[in-house]
Amino acid sequence: MQRTNKKIKREDYPDFSDSTAEYIVLKPIGYPLTSILEEYPEIENEELFQFYAREQWNGYVAYKNEFLFDRRMYPDFAYKILEVEPPESIIGMETRIFVKDEKTLSKPIEFKSRITMDNVVGQSLARKKCKLIEKYLENPLGFGKWAPRNVLFHGPSGTGKTMFAKALANKTNSPIIPVKATQLIGEFVGEGARQIHQLYEKASNMAPCIIFIDELDAIALDRRHQELRGDVSEIVNALLTEMDGIIEHEGICTIGATNRIDVLDSAIRSRFEEEIEFVLPDESERAEIIQKNITTFPIPITEIDISRIAKYTSGLSGRDLVEKLLKSVLHSAIVEDKKYIDQNDFDTAINKLMKTEKGTALDTMYS
Template structure:
């Protein structure tokens, strides 16, 4: 009886003489390291392996007969199609994976990885206004400074809601800076996977990483992109598994002490009620009043590369700009005026440039109330 063996993607045949030919021996053990998808950027590319013995059988089924050498890649063809593993070591090297080859997984992240994540240096003073929101954030700050003291009363899930551009992301960064903890900021749309089960896996991987870095903040921006009301989810079936995974993590079935989830949205009314009920605290953000608009304008004008027309009346302009967010003031008023002055080769930014930018912005609004820009 002749036995057939794959090696290096070629068929090798025992000639039946009882003598083993080249390639008939197998490597005793191989160490693999998750390398990720070649084209898809994910939060954490590691498939979750619960049963290592079962995974070994899966590896041998896929790659039995393939010679392995340090540095080469093996690509998954079934469960996580296209996912790559790098061969860290093989003993002996250059032989094929066989029916008794032991398989080990090296961690994809070095143990020092949490220290490599940069902390934010935004301060509370950088966020103009939002005094009520800042006051409520003191609770989160104290929890992150001493998670053990809160026990079961920890503010683990907090919702930031309010008009777009009012400083929700900036305040989350300032909170992390004040408490001196790392923050993992992520857009909710990044959590939507390409394959079934991928989105849920990314949620759990995200929380695993945060637990390693605890105390830590997970900041999910535009959370309404995945945590929609159930009636909308029928149109977005791909997010149902993500919502369920998120609810599981927010419920704390697997306790992750020192991890605070902050969700951010400007459409709180569209959130899935099951998700929204998991937020122990809701912190509202509001559009700046005239005094705060004046502060935003003054602080940003001080950084202009060109001088500003001394006849520009900031206080009067602030009254005219009520209803705009801080982001609109900086990106659509100040930046527009400055760029026009540069294009026109002016030596200073004329007051009329600011007025023109405001007029154009209000024209772009189909309603008479700027507040409706943030529905």
């Protein structure tokens, strides 16, 4: 039998924790019966909705995949609970309530990223430069007009730009809103710009906060490289308006990420006060990445030379090492019903992956 959300009564929940929900994420479902309203009500004022929702559902027990019903403005309108943290906790006046729907950005909020700086290998220059962002997020009021509001991460694909942003959020205990730039391109003119403004409004309610825009070049290509569509142009203009600080956003750091910094439009690139380069791992860093990941293999590993593997995987990013090399080795072993993985398995995988014009990488190992 499915539970229904109701205000908590201690006699009904003798073993229930009295923890208050930090946040819940809702999805608009609609009315249980046909209504004269063809569409669900659109939230125009995020702050007002937060207050209204908390006041209405204060004291309710929130369970994932169950429903909350509007009893005031749109009676019987239903929202489904997609996430609640902590699980099965009580909605209180401090609970943050967010709505995911097709009209706005797909739910990108990660309140507590599990990625830590220990998960990031190398990138010493990025670590050094990002200390400024750390200090800003820990004390936004202490920077004034000198705040690092807009930072650009750039470098080859798979070098850890997204992972680093999440680790930064974790270290500063700040929420992060990761968005792919392609998500901002709507079906209709005006939709993308509206999403940009909603994005920053949501971030303002959670500040200090990181907005992470991945694949920035999808909307920020130099005009010499494309015929700029009208909807993309308005998205860029809306983004520039928010980044310029015309509307004050205290405690928000916008981090853009791209693999193609050379093709970014100069007007957008100039808005980033700091550019931080992410580089491919060197030999010792590749060895560390391999060591960290093979410890989680479900098949035992015997007698492998990690330094040798690292030496002959030059040019691979961290993601390449994991997705193209380690995963290939593991999957092959599983398919072949092997009891353990040895150096030959890695040599075979490297041989396939690192082909050269004059043979293979392994052909040169013994020269």
